[in-house]
Amino acid sequence: MKGLLAVDMRSYTIVLALVVLWIALSLLSDGAFFTPRNLSNLFRQGSVVAFIAVGMVLVIAAGQIDLSAGSLAGLAGAIAALMQVRWLPALAASTGWTALASGWPAAILSIAAAVACGVALGAVQGVWVAYGKVPAFIVTLGGSLVFRGWLLGITRGVNIAPMDPKFQLLGQAYLSTGLGTTLGMIAVAAVIAYRIYSRINRQRYGLTVRPVWLEALATVGVCAMIIFFVTQMNSYRGIPVPVILLLALAGLFTFITTRTQFGRHVYAIGGNIEAARLSGINIRQSIFKIFMVVGAMAGVSGAVLSARLNVATANAGSQFELNAIAACVIGGTSLAGGEGSIPMALIGALIMASVDNGMSLLNVESFWQQIIKGLILATAVLIDVNSRKGRD
Amino acid sequence: MPEQKKVLLRISNVSKSFPGTKALDNVSLDVYEGEIHAICGENGAGKSTLMKILSGVYPGGSYEGEFFLQGTKCQFAGVKDSEQFGIRIIYQELTLVPQMTVAENILLGAEPNKYGIINQNQLYSQAEQLLKEYDLNVPCSAKVSSLGIGQQQMVEIAKALSGRARLLILDEPTSALTIDETETLLRIIRELKGRGVTCIYISHKLEEVFEIADRISVLRDGKLIGTAETSQLDHNKVVSMMVGREMESQYPPRQRQVGDVILSVKNWTVVKDGGASRPVVQDVSFDLRRGEVLGIAGLMGSGRTELVQSIFGEYGKRVSGELILNGEPVTINSSQDAIKHGLALLAEDRKQLSLILKHPILTNVTISSLRELLRGGVIDQNRELSAVHDYRDRLAIKAPSVHTVVNELSGGNQQKVAIAKWLMTDPQVLIMDEPTRGIDVGTKYEVYKLMNDLTSRGVSIIMVSSELPEVLGMSDRILVMREGTMAGIVDNDNVSMEEIMLLATGAA
Ligand SMILES: Nc1ncnc2c1ncn2[C@@H]1O[C@H](COP(=O)(O)OP(=O)(O)OP(=O)(O)O)[C@@H](O)[C@H]1O
Ligand SMILES: [Mg+2]
Numbered sequence: 001m002k003g004l005l006a007v008d009m010r011s012y013t014i015v016l017a018l019v020v021l022w023i024a025l026s027l028l029s030d031g032a033f034f035t036p037r038n039l040s041n042l043f044r045q046g047s048v049v050a051f052i053a054v055g056m057v058l059v060i061a062a063g064q065i066d067l068s069a070g071s072l073a074g075l076a077g078a079i080a081a082l083m084q085v086r087w088l089p090a091l092a093a094s095t096g097w098t099a100l101a102s103g104w105p106a107a108i109l110s111i112a113a114a115v116a117c118g119v120a121l122g123a124v125q126g127v128w129v130a131y132g133k134v135p136a137f138i139v140t141l142g143g144s145l146v147f148r149g150w151l152l153g154i155t156r157g158v159n160i161a162p163m164d165p166k167f168q169l170l171g172q173a174y175l176s177t178g179l180g181t182t183l184g185m186i187a188v189a190a191v192i193a194y195r196i197y198s199r200i201n202r203q204r205y206g207l208t209v210r211p212v213w214l215e216a217l218a219t220v221g222v223c224a225m226i227i228f229f230v231t232q233m234n235s236y237r238g239i240p241v242p243v244i245l246l247l248a249l250a251g252l253f254t255f256i257t258t259r260t261q262f263g264r265h266v267y268a269i270g271g272n273i274e275a276a277r278l279s280g281i282n283i284r285q286s287i288f289k290i291f292m293v294v295g296a297m298a299g300v301s302g303a304v305l306s307a308r309l310n311v312a313t314a315n316a317g318s319q320f321e322l323n324a325i326a327a328c329v330i331g332g333t334s335l336a337g338g339e340g341s342i343p344m345a346l347i348g349a350l351i352m353a354s355v356d357n358g359m360s361l362l363n364v365e366s367f368w369q370q371i372i373k374g375l376i377l378a379t380a381v382l383i384d385v386n387s388r389k390g391r392d
Numbered sequence: 393m394p395e396q397k398k399v400l401l402r403i404s405n406v407s408k409s410f411p412g413t414k415a416l417d418n419v420s421l422d423v424y425e426g427e428i429h430a431i432c433g434e435n436g437a438g439k440s441t442l443m444k445i446l447s448g449v450y451p452g453g454s455y456e457g458e459f460f461l462q463g464t465k466c467q468f469a470g471v472k473d474s475e476q477f478g479i480r481i482i483y484q485e486l487t488l489v490p491q492m493t494v495a496e497n498i499l500l501g502a503e504p505n506k507y508g509i510i511n512q513n514q515l516y517s518q519a520e521q522l523l524k525e526y527d528l529n530v531p532c533s534a535k536v537s538s539l540g541i542g543q544q545q546m547v548e549i550a551k552a553l554s555g556r557a558r559l560l561i562l563d564e565p566t567s568a569l570t571i572d573e574t575e576t577l578l579r580i581i582r583e584l585k586g587r588g589v590t591c592i593y594i595s596h597k598l599e600e601v602f603e604i605a606d607r608i609s610v611l612r613d614g615k616l617i618g619t620a621e622t623s624q625l626d627h628n629k630v631v632s633m634m635v636g637r638e639m640e641s642q643y644p645p646r647q648r649q650v651g652d653v654i655l656s657v658k659n660w661t662v663v664k665d666g667g668a669s670r671p672v673v674q675d676v677s678f679d680l681r682r683g684e685v686l687g688i689a690g691l692m693g694s695g696r697t698e699l700v701q702s703i704f705g706e707y708g709k710r711v712s713g714e715l716i717l718n719g720e721p722v723t724i725n726s727s728q729d730a731i732k733h734g735l736a737l738l739a740e741d742r743k744q745l746s747l748i749l750k751h752p753i754l755t756n757v758t759i760s761s762l763r764e765l766l767r768g769g770v771i772d773q774n775r776e777l778s779a780v781h782d783y784r785d786r787l788a789i790k791a792p793s794v795h796t797v798v799n800e801l802s803g804g805n806q807q808k809v810a811i812a813k814w815l816m817t818d819p820q821v822l823i824m825d826e827p828t829r830g831i832d833v834g835t836k837y838e839v840y841k842l843m844n845d846l847t848s849r850g851v852s853i854i855m856v857s858s859e860l861p862e863v864l865g866m867s868d869r870i871l872v873m874r875e876g877t878m879a880g881i882v883d884n885d886n887v888s889m890e891e892i893m894l895l896a897t898g899a900a
Pocket of ligand 2: 803
């Protein structure tokens with residue numbers, strides 16, 4: 001929400017960092033990193049954390065934090081698994097509604113259960129934070145223990161598998177290449193149209209616009225990214241379904257944060273809660289809603305995770321919240337609140353996922369992986385904080 | 393000049409630009425040793441920017457030109473450097489740690505210690521001594537949060553003096569002080585002068601400036617317009633140097649058509665949240681008429697802000713009382729309720745309570761009226777832009793664009809943004825708490841004209857102000873608060889400042 005160029009500069013830097021990282025990993029891995037197959041895996045793996053990162057942008061922009069999202073995702077994933085493995089078959093056995101026990105009905109009910117679980121528990125935490133006035137840090141720290149414990153309790157530590165084949169599609173299916181190409185072309189056309197539209201609009205109101213070359217370059221850059229993405233995915237098996245779902249939800253929430261009353265309120269609360277209160281914003285209600293949103297995203301993340309791995313485990317989703325927070329911060333979301341962009345957080349998530357994936361590919365020992373990720377996070381904040389123009 | 397004065401600070405050709413603004417344009421200025429040098433100028437003239445250069449907030453290299461302290465060229469990398477040189481700055485916004493005691497604050501960062509372990513006794517005795525030396529009347533072991541703004545200001549001064557201050561800079565130190573507190577502050581500054589401390593004093597209150605300054609410099613649009621001995625200047629001359637033209641009067645003429653009662657407040661009693669102690673507002677009743685300005689006067693802490701904030705639904709707990717709006721009793725429990733009923737509250741402290749400093753003008757202005765801009769649940773960005781442009785033009789908000797971050801605006805323009813936010817909600821009752829605090833004469837006049845414009849359209853205004861001339865210049869009636877109660881309500885014809893003060897202090 002800073003000046004136009006400042007935002008631009010920051011996003012260019014982050015995209016540039018991603019490009020440099022990919023080149024480095026490709027060179028180090030003798031090209032193994034940069035194959036359609038590996039990139040496809042990377043996107044699929046990264047998407048589970050990215051769902052949470054989308055919700056986390058709202059949380060952090062409102063000056064809050066959620067440390068429970070990973071545990072909640074694990075719990076929701078287990079609920080989805082139990083739904084199709086135990087509860088629905090049991091229900092079918094006792095009532096004779098066998099249609100519910102497998103196939104699409106089971107898949108849909110399982111996903112719904114995971115999301116409902118996320119929303120409900122997010123709402124409970126929201127009540128504690130917004131109406132109980134307990135700091136979000138504490139509520140969600142407690143929440144993360146509660147959810148993880150609950151998850152251990154319902155799974156009894158054993159893996160829950162296998163998932164229904166239809167449910168697995170959520171994590172494992174791919175769009176046909178034809179559909180992928182069509183969507184890619186629509187996206188490119190939409191980007192160009194939107195850029196032109198908003199430029200004309202800004203000029204109409206006498207606002208400063210980027211120089212034409214920069215505008216063109218930025219547009220070409222975004223389009224190139226889309227085309228690159230689609231062709232890479234298509235030359236493996238097509239765009240993964242979880243990635244499409246992620247992009248759709250990210251688009252939806254980007255719209256909500258920038259173009260609706262709720263979104264503006266989120267940023268206002270994080271920017272200056274006292275001013276927001278006196279400006280007629282219902283602080284409690286907004287914070288409550290934010291925790292429902294992040295809960296819902298944790299639910300989606302959990303369902304996708306169970307579907308992709310074809311199993312629900314007791315430690316599923318552990319540290320997802322930390323990766324999601326890192327993604328937001330790398331994407332320029334300020335922990336002080338009031339700022340944050342969902343598209344940038346997705347790039348942040350991609351950076352984190354690339355580091356994960358690349359290091360596994362290079363057989364970096366897992367202790368090093370942790371150390372390196374920690375350093376990346378701290379360094380990202382260091383750069384971000386110091387590149388913000390200091391103002392009294 | 394008859395006698396040769398020694399120059400303490402020489403500023404030579406200093407310029408500084410921000411994107412879109414030239415904040416300082418080739419400013420050269422001498423400050424003599426031992427003098428009180430006032431700097432005047434409209435909002436955004438560049439006063440604070442110049443002081444931030446002197447104090448190292450803007451480090452060497454971020455501006456052009458140079459300055460010398462006793463002949464030594466200064467190139468500060470940060471505030472620490474300037475403190476080493478003996479330059480101390482006191483801002484309008486206090487920089488104390490509220491949870492710590494007075495003594496701890498005064499010696500913050502310079503605690504007497506041995507191997508890092510603080511000597512508590514020495515800390516307190518050192519602070520005590522300092523306070524006594526400058527005759528500052530504050531209890532050493534009190535928590536800063538328990539002090540009034542005026543006393544906090546004194547702690548701030550003591551803190552500044554705890555080092556070896558050669559040059560003390562005060563940037564709008566009195567804008568939040570009562571008359572008494574201001575008097576004390578001016579006395580202290582004069583005493584400091586007697587001890588050889590040189591002072592740069594920035595204020596929008598010209599009375600103070602004339603009372604205390606030896607010389608006055610005026611900045612306009614980043615340029616130094618001139619420097620002269622105070623004795624050679626008068627109020628009008630300084631104002632015309634500031635605004636670049638003659639100003640006929642401080643207040644626009646008042647021609648109001650006051651209508652029927654629109655809002656009645658009855659037996660209003662409020663206690664602090666959680667505190668079951670004495671009510672902060674007790675049994676206040678008044679009527680507000682359509683198109684009138686009701687001034688609320690009173691000393692700092694007399695419950696004026698609490699009164700208006702509680703009417704707006706955002707302060708403490710109401711014990712008793714009734715609000716009648718347009719003849720109907722209404723309940724207002726939150727700012728949402730208040731806005732729905734056509735009330736608006738321009739809060740006292742624009743940085744803390746009115747604005748989201750890191751957000752642009754655009755979203756700050758529309759945050760309270762987004763509902764009006766929705767089309768199918770979505771904010772219509774074109775309508776939003778054009779609405780904000782209208783307000784920018786109407787209130788003459790000086791900014792490169794509506795996307796400029798509010799933090800980068802000068803005080804007066806920030807206040808205009810806050811006013812625009814409330815005008816956009818189209819209120820029938822506009823409550824303004826200290827509407828002209830920290831804004832310059834020219835802008836004040838604009839705000840007053842705007843108030844008249846609003847009342848002529850039937851808006852009613854409640855104006856809380858600590859500046860009696862303003863209350864007398866703008867109000868139709870004046871409600872005086874004293875210690876949470878209503879000391880009186882008088883028609884504003886032929887009342888004198890003394891009569892109001894008498895009501896406010898209760899001294900007979
Ligand atoms: N960090 C910044 N970024 C951009 N513009 C700035 C910044 N700081 C100040 N300005 C601009 O520089 C000009 C001078 O501002 P400055 O704060 O020095 O004014 P001032 O004389 O102290 O005004 P006031 O009386 O309102 O405090 C203003 O136009 C302001 O908008
Ligand atoms: Mg200033």
